Amino acid sequence: MEPARSALSDKFDDDDYPAYSMGRAAEILEVTPAFLRSLGGGKLIEPLRSAGGHRRYSRHQLRLAARARRLVDQGTPLEAACRIIVLEDQLEDALRLNAELRAGCECGSRPPSP
Numbered sequence: 001m002e003p004a005r006s007a008l009s010d011k012f013d014d015d016d017y018p019a020y021s022m023g024r025a026a027e028i029l030e031v032t033p034a035f036l037r038s039l040g041g042g043k044l045i046e047p048l049r050s051a052g053g054h055r056r057y058s059r060h061q062l063r064l065a066a067r068a069r070r071l072v073d074q075g076t077p078l079e080a081a082c083r084i085i086v087l088e089d090q091l092e093d094a095l096r097l098n099a100e101l102r103a104g105c106e107c108g109s110r111p112p113s114p
Contacts, residue, residue, distance in 0.1 A: 029062060029065055
């Protein structure tokens with residue numbers, strides 16, 4: 001594969017590539033640009049900036065915003081929704097790490113065979 005084609009493919013598959021403008025992200029999520037800006041204030045999403053200073057969002061960030069929107073639609077205050085999502089993700093990471101460490105300990109802690 002030629003280098004330019006490979007780089008394009010990498011960006012297409014990269015969940016963290018900031019491919020969406022604020023307007024497009026708001027349209028996809030059916031929210032206002034103000035809602036997306038408020039997620040930055042809630043420390044949930046910090047969009048990257050284009051060379052011109054415009055906010056750019058990744059697919060990963062759009063999924064986080066969608067989760068926040070669901071919580072807000074259910075009556076959760078925005079700042080609480082952002083905190084819930086951060087804590088849920090931290091818990092998921094800790095559980096995954098714990099499982100990996102336990103699996104590593106089980107392999108190394110078996111008693112020697114007679």
